[in-house]
Amino acid sequence: MTEFEYDADDNLGEDDEEGGSWTFGGRTASVFLIDASPAMFDSQSNDEGDDNDPPFQKAIKCVHATLMRKIITSDQDLISVVFFNTRETKNSTDFANVYILQDLERPGAEKILQLEELLKLPTKEFDKKYGHASGANIHDALRVCQGIFTKSSSRLSGQSIMLFTNCDDPHPGDNQKQRQARQKAGDLKEAGIVLEILHMGNHFDVKKFYQDMIIRDDEDEDSQESMILADPTNRIDELTDRVKRLEHKQRTMGRTTFTLAPGVEMAVSIYTGVRKTYKPSKVKLWKTTNEEVRYMKKEYLEETGELLLPSDYVKYQEYGKKKIKFTLDEVRSLSSIYPPGIELLGFKSIKCIKPYMHVKPANFVYVDDKTIEGSKKMFGALLDRCLAREVVPIVRFIPRRNASVAWAALIPQAEELDEHNCQVVPPGFHACFLPFADDFRNLEMENLPRATPDQVDAAKAVIQKLHFKYQPESFDNPSLQTHWRNIEALALNRSTLDPVPDHTVPTNDRILRKVGKLLDNLRDLVYPPSYDPANPPKKRPSAASTPAPKKPKIDPKSMSVEDLAKEGKVDKLNMDQLKAWLQERGMRVTGKKKAQLVQDVMDELGV
Structure with a gap:
C-alpha cells in the first residue's frame, strides 16, 4: 500500500460533536522549493492540447492556486516560497543560489498579488532581479527550508517541502554533493518533514538522483515497495492536482484500537468523509477597534441572583409522577456501556449492505502504524x-x-492509481453506520396504478444510458463559488469577475442527443397519443380550492361622509375629499397628514 492520500475535511457531524475534548493540534506548514535554472524557463514540447508555458510558470501557477485554495479552506496554515539556482542569494544562513521569496506566513492578498506579478514578469526582467544559476547545492536548499520550519513561532502539526524541478540529475559526477543531499533527505524524514518531488519534463528519469532521496536504502522492504513515484508530467492540471493531494494534510478525528479477537489488536485512525460545505458564519466586530466580539454566557439563579456553575445543574426523568434526578456525570456514564474502540463482531456478504441502510455520513478507517507496531501488516491482510x-x-x-454506541459495516476499498501512478483512491475501510430497528418505518401506500413491464424496461433503458460515476469534486456549489469570487474580487481589487459555471443544471441538449429516441419510446408507452409535453393539460381546481366570491368594493363617491363615518370607513376617502369636507365647516387643514384629517372628521361627527 502506498501512503494515505485521502481528502478529508475537519468538519464533524452533529453526532460527532457530542462529548470528548478537542484541542488545537497545530498548523500545517508547506515550503514550495522551485528550481529557477535556465532550463525551467524554456518552453517544452508538451502533449497535444496543453499550453506551452515554461515549467517555472507552471510551478508558480500551482503555488498561486494553492494560496487561493488555502484562504478558503485552511486560512490558518502557513506557506513559504523559496527559489534555488538563482544568482541572487537571500536566506539567513547565506547559502549561495538560494532565495527566499516569501517567508512562512498565512496566505494573504499581498502574497497572491506578488505571484501574479511574477507570472507577468518577462524572462529578462526575472534575470535582472533574481538571476539564473545551475550549480545550487540541493543539500543547502533543503537546509534553508528546514531552517524556515525551525524559526516558525507557531505550533506545527505537519511540515512538507514541495520541490519543483525538471532536472533529473542536479549534481552529475559529484558524489559528495549527491551523498549530502541524500543525507539531508534522511534528516528531514527523521525530523517529521515530508519531501515531495514534483518532477516535470518528458524525459525526466527519477532513478538517476531523486528516487534515492525519497526511498531510503535503510528502510525495510515493505516500506520500499509501498513507495511508488508518479510519472513526470507537463500538464498544468495534473500538476495542480498532484500539489493539492500532496499538500493537503489529513487531520484525523481520533485514533483508537481495532480488536479482531481477545488479545489481537491493531491501531487505526478515523477520518471524516465528504461533507457539505457551508458559507462562513457572520462575525460581529467592535465598531471602534474592528476586533472580533467574544460572547460570554453566564446564568444566575432567579431567586437569589447567585451565579450558576456546571456542577449545579441536574437532569431528570419523570417516572411514576416523580422526578428522578441525574447529575451531568451520571448522564455521561449512561452512554459508557462499552469501552472506546472498534470490536469485530463477524462478517457479512457485501451484498447484504443495501443503500437504504444509510443513516448518516460514513467515516474512513485507515491504519495507524505509529501507535501499535505491526498494525500496517495486519490491516493490509x-x-x-x-x-x-x-x-x-x-x-x-x-x-x-463518551461517544454513543453504534454498529457499522466496514466496506473495503482497494487502492487505485491513474495512468501516471498517482493515487486516486486510497486503501482502507468506509465505516457505514447501520440503522437500528427503530429507524425502519412501514409506509402505508394507497392503491396506485403500477407500471407495466414494458414501461419499466423503457425507463431502465433511459436511466442506464444516463448513468455515470458520480464524483463530488466534479460539481461545485455555484452559490459558494459566487460568494468566494466576490470576496476574492474585493480583496484583490478586481473590477471584473469571471462567470461562475453552474454544473448542477442539466444539459438538455446533451441528454436529448444520448437518449432522444429512448425518451420518445418511454413517452409513447406512458402517456396517451394526444399528450403534448410542451402544453400539458391544466388541472381542474378542486371544490375545496375554489376561491370565495369577492365582496363588492365600496365607492366612496357614492356615499356621504356621514355614512362612511358610521361604518368606520372614512379612511377610504382621499386627501382632497377630506380637506374639502373640513374646509366647508371652517376647519384648518394646512400641514396635516391623512391620519389627522380622518381624526378631525371623526371628532366633528362625534363618532
Whole structure:
C-alpha cells in the first residue's frame, strides 16, 4: 500500500460533536522549493492540447492556486516560497543560489498579488532581479527550508517541502554533493518533514538522483515497495492536482484500537468523509477597534441572583409522577456501556449492505502504524481478504470516550492509481453506520396504478444510458463559488469577475442527443397519443380550492361622509375629499397628514 492520500475535511457531524475534548493540534506548514535554472524557463514540447508555458510558470501557477485554495479552506496554515539556482542569494544562513521569496506566513492578498506579478514578469526582467544559476547545492536548499520550519513561532502539526524541478540529475559526477543531499533527505524524514518531488519534463528519469532521496536504502522492504513515484508530467492540471493531494494534510478525528479477537489488536485512525460545505458564519466586530466580539454566557439563579456553575445543574426523568434526578456525570456514564474502540463482531456478504441502510455520513478507517507496531501488516491482510472474499466486517463502533454506541459495516476499498501512478483512491475501510430497528418505518401506500413491464424496461433503458460515476469534486456549489469570487474580487481589487459555471443544471441538449429516441419510446408507452409535453393539460381546481366570491368594493363617491363615518370607513376617502369636507365647516387643514384629517372628521361627527 502506498501512503494515505485521502481528502478529508475537519468538519464533524452533529453526532460527532457530542462529548470528548478537542484541542488545537497545530498548523500545517508547506515550503514550495522551485528550481529557477535556465532550463525551467524554456518552453517544452508538451502533449497535444496543453499550453506551452515554461515549467517555472507552471510551478508558480500551482503555488498561486494553492494560496487561493488555502484562504478558503485552511486560512490558518502557513506557506513559504523559496527559489534555488538563482544568482541572487537571500536566506539567513547565506547559502549561495538560494532565495527566499516569501517567508512562512498565512496566505494573504499581498502574497497572491506578488505571484501574479511574477507570472507577468518577462524572462529578462526575472534575470535582472533574481538571476539564473545551475550549480545550487540541493543539500543547502533543503537546509534553508528546514531552517524556515525551525524559526516558525507557531505550533506545527505537519511540515512538507514541495520541490519543483525538471532536472533529473542536479549534481552529475559529484558524489559528495549527491551523498549530502541524500543525507539531508534522511534528516528531514527523521525530523517529521515530508519531501515531495514534483518532477516535470518528458524525459525526466527519477532513478538517476531523486528516487534515492525519497526511498531510503535503510528502510525495510515493505516500506520500499509501498513507495511508488508518479510519472513526470507537463500538464498544468495534473500538476495542480498532484500539489493539492500532496499538500493537503489529513487531520484525523481520533485514533483508537481495532480488536479482531481477545488479545489481537491493531491501531487505526478515523477520518471524516465528504461533507457539505457551508458559507462562513457572520462575525460581529467592535465598531471602534474592528476586533472580533467574544460572547460570554453566564446564568444566575432567579431567586437569589447567585451565579450558576456546571456542577449545579441536574437532569431528570419523570417516572411514576416523580422526578428522578441525574447529575451531568451520571448522564455521561449512561452512554459508557462499552469501552472506546472498534470490536469485530463477524462478517457479512457485501451484498447484504443495501443503500437504504444509510443513516448518516460514513467515516474512513485507515491504519495507524505509529501507535501499535505491526498494525500496517495486519490491516493490509484484513483488507486484502475482505476484497478477495467480498465480505464486510460488522463491528461495534465507539470512536472515543463518551461517544454513543453504534454498529457499522466496514466496506473495503482497494487502492487505485491513474495512468501516471498517482493515487486516486486510497486503501482502507468506509465505516457505514447501520440503522437500528427503530429507524425502519412501514409506509402505508394507497392503491396506485403500477407500471407495466414494458414501461419499466423503457425507463431502465433511459436511466442506464444516463448513468455515470458520480464524483463530488466534479460539481461545485455555484452559490459558494459566487460568494468566494466576490470576496476574492474585493480583496484583490478586481473590477471584473469571471462567470461562475453552474454544473448542477442539466444539459438538455446533451441528454436529448444520448437518449432522444429512448425518451420518445418511454413517452409513447406512458402517456396517451394526444399528450403534448410542451402544453400539458391544466388541472381542474378542486371544490375545496375554489376561491370565495369577492365582496363588492365600496365607492366612496357614492356615499356621504356621514355614512362612511358610521361604518368606520372614512379612511377610504382621499386627501382632497377630506380637506374639502373640513374646509366647508371652517376647519384648518394646512400641514396635516391623512391620519389627522380622518381624526378631525371623526371628532366633528362625534363618532
